[in-house]
Amino acid sequence: MRLAVVGFGGVGRAFVELLVLKRSLLYDEGLDIKVNYVINSRAGVYAPDGIDCASLIKFIQKDNDLSHYKNGGSKNINFDSIMNKKDIDVLVEMTPTNKKTGEPGMTYVKRALENGIHVITSNKGPIMLAYKKLNMLAARHSVQLGIGCTSGGALPTVNGGLIDMAGSAILSIEGVLNGTTNYILEQMEQEGITYHEALKKAMEIGIAEADPTLDVEGWDTASKLLILTNILMNEEKTIEDVSVEGITGITPEQIEQAKQEGKKYKLVGRTQNKAGALYMTVRPEKLDEWHPLYRIDGKNKAVRYVSDTLGDLTISGGASGVTPAAASILRDLINIHRGYRYSR
Amino acid sequence: MRLAVVGFGGVGRAFVELLVLKRSLLYDEGLDIKVNYVINSRAGVYAPDGIDCASLIKFIQKDNDLSHYKNGGSKNINFDSIMNKKDIDVLVEMTPTNKKTGEPGMTYVKRALENGIHVITSNKGPIMLAYKKLNMLAARHSVQLGIGCTSGGALPTVNGGLIDMAGSAILSIEGVLNGTTNYILEQMEQEGITYHEALKKAMEIGIAEADPTLDVEGWDTASKLLILTNILMNEEKTIEDVSVEGITGITPEQIEQAKQEGKKYKLVGRTQNKAGALYMTVRPEKLDEWHPLYRIDGKNKAVRYVSDTLGDLTISGGASGVTPAAASILRDLINIHRGYRYSR
Numbered sequence A, B: 001m002r003l004a005v006v007g008f009g010g011v012g013r014a015f016v017e018l019l020v021l022k023r024s025l026l027y028d029e030g031l032d033i034k035v036n037y038v039i040n041s042r043a044g045v046y047a048p049d050g051i052d053c054a055s056l057i058k059f060i061q062k063d064n065d066l067s068h069y070k071n072g073g074s075k076n077i078n079f080d081s082i083m084n085k086k087d088i089d090v091l092v093e094m095t096p097t098n099k100k101t102g103e104p105g106m107t108y109v110k111r112a113l114e115n116g117i118h119v120i121t122s123n124k125g126p127i128m129l130a131y132k133k134l135n136m137l138a139a140r141h142s143v144q145l146g147i148g149c150t151s152g153g154a155l156p157t158v159n160g161g162l163i164d165m166a167g168s169a170i171l172s173i174e175g176v177l178n179g180t181t182n183y184i185l186e187q188m189e190q191e192g193i194t195y196h197e198a199l200k201k202a203m204e205i206g207i208a209e210a211d212p213t214l215d216v217e218g219w220d221t222a223s224k225l226l227i228l229t230n231i232l233m234n235e236e237k238t239i240e241d242v243s244v245e246g247i248t249g250i251t252p253e254q255i256e257q258a259k260q261e262g263k264k265y266k267l268v269g270r271t272q273n274k275a276g277a278l279y280m281t282v283r284p285e286k287l288d289e290w291h292p293l294y295r296i297d298g299k300n301k302a303v304r305y306v307s308d309t310l311g312d313l314t315i316s317g318g319a320s321g322v323t324p325a326a327a328s329i330l331r332d333l334i335n336i337h338r339g340y341r342y343s344r
Helices: A010-021 A023-028 A053-062 A079-085 A105-114 A125-138 A159-162 A179-191 A195-204 A220-232 A253-258 A321-338 B010-023 B023-028 B052-061 B079-085 B105-114 B122-141 B157-162 B179-192 B195-204 B221-232 B252-260 B320-336
Strands: A002-007 A034-039 A045-046 A090-093 A116-119 A172-177 A242-244 A263-274 A279-286 A301-307 A312-317 B001-008 B035-041 B044-046 B090-093 B120-121 B170-176 B242-244 B262-276 B276-290 B303-308 B310-316
Touching: A002 A079, A010 A023, A010 A034, A010 A053, A010 A321, A045 B023, A045 B242, A053 B044, A053 B242, A079 A105, A090 A105, A090 A321, A105 A125, A116 A125, A116 A321, A116 B079, A125 A220, A159 A172, A159 A220, A159 A301, A159 A312, A179 A195, A179 A253, A179 A263, A220 A263, A220 A279, A253 A263, A253 B157, A279 B262, A301 B179, A321 B090, B001 B052, B001 B079, B010 B023, B010 B035, B010 B052, B010 B179, B079 B105, B079 B195, B090 B320, B105 B120, B105 B122, B120 B122, B120 B320, B122 B221, B157 B221, B157 B303, B157 B310, B170 B221, B179 B252, B221 B242, B221 B262, B221 B276, B252 B262
Parallel strands: A002 A034, A002 A090, A090 A116, A242 A279, B001 B035, B001 B090, B090 B120, B242 B276
Antiparallel strands: A034 A045, A172 A263, A172 A301, A263 A279, A301 A312, A312 B310, B035 B044, B170 B262, B170 B303, B262 B276, B303 B310
16 A cells, blocks of 8 residues: 555554554564555655655754655645656645635545545544545545544544444444543642642643643533534534533532532533434533443543443543554554445 | 344243344434344244244244244254355354253354354353353354343353453453342342241242252352353363352341341452462452442342453443343344454
């Protein structure tokens, strides 16, 4: 399989590194991977017979400008270069997320699919905005659209619902889908500190981002819930359909009160059917100790599906960080190689 | 897809019923299923254009002898009839388990695969004894061997390890894989009763079988652990390689002592690597409240995989009973239809 890696930040680099580390596993899979393109927003590397990934990883640790890379680096290698040559089988699309327009990922994903190229993406934007259309586009061109990374990374939320529940109707979805907020709530409970103190701590140890708004106000959870709802319940909802409340208003008194009751606050994303209508909510919920999501602690995540014929399924775990996220891209790649049709 | 259903007990009937109930979902999948054969140990039904499943289900509720069924029932329809005509795409093999010889399932599975027919089986026997060989046979004939039902039924232990962890090395497996023993231990703890009292209760409400030996002495757990280990860690272990201890020796005093310590006894199946050697054990373990398997209660089951690049994954839930087991057969069928190659 010939790949183009577009977007070369933390996850992109971890992915290319993983291809080196997992060489023997990939060989056993019968999967001969050549990375023909690595492209970021400023430059790119092109090698028609495959880039030496180990050498590129070494290079990028010293020099951030891909155009300086001797074996094929150039300022003139960009997404259009791929479309001109069309000498790849899979586009690994990892450009930054834009939840309003989906760009530039939206255009890249569309153009690749239209040209009969499989796409695996880590980019929530295009998937939140246009999953169904993109999936139909993929089906029309007999290629696959792998999106496992967009909703939980290493935690197999998409495969869990799509493959592990195949043949069963998913009646409801609930999940603790954001590690940052889960960590903050845990810190508030364990240390008896305020929201702002817990947030500061999360930022200091690198769990919360410099701008944690999307996490703490619930939008990251809402995005993931939206993606899962549209895919697993065959809906075409938008982010406006989700009622969203974050954790910024939670007080130490509320946390303490919950503790007294033997309960815990979790930021829960929930899709459920009530009297024939679908409701999607993200809000802090007090869960009692028997709830399957009660013990999802620290940076962990979990999702629970209730189905008609396969019972309940709770999936928890999945490490955080760039390597697990990259491993979720590799997972989609292997499953596509194994013939699984995500797009039908 | 043309099917033969061989073995027509509780799960077999639930499966045929599910095909009727799920007609519209299967239609949406583009999956046109015709059941050409339904066979049990005494007779069979054959209809070259597909059996009327709804009518057969009605019939069997009144008359247990398939040879009396008017549209194709006969004492002369048996597995050889299928092999003579070879007019099916998938064998759904649900004959009773024999863990010593695997028969008659072993022969049926082999012959079907050799003749280029996909096999989905609920039968632990052949899978415990010869998974690797059967899987290679399937690969050689470019067909699939679906075995999701053999290790946890509705709980997607096989898919969870094979598909959701694709590209990652599974380093250890641990699971609460038997609902009966889990229920008995829970009853002992909650009601303060002896093992024998709890077993009696489990038998009365139909959770434990008339002969509960395989469950309570740990062999059911060992069988499932063996199957998962061989598939997910690419081993060729046998049941003799598993060190097995059941729950029959657990005393109320031990249960009470664990409770005092804030712990619970669970019958845990465990495969782990120690200094380069693989150890498989089944035994009652005292788990503390932070252990991911601590809260797997009642008849529930769960499995936990630790991997190198995708972190930990705990999968819990999955209803018990004939319909969920049948739904796990249907799940494999759909995933094979979606192109997934279980056999490589």
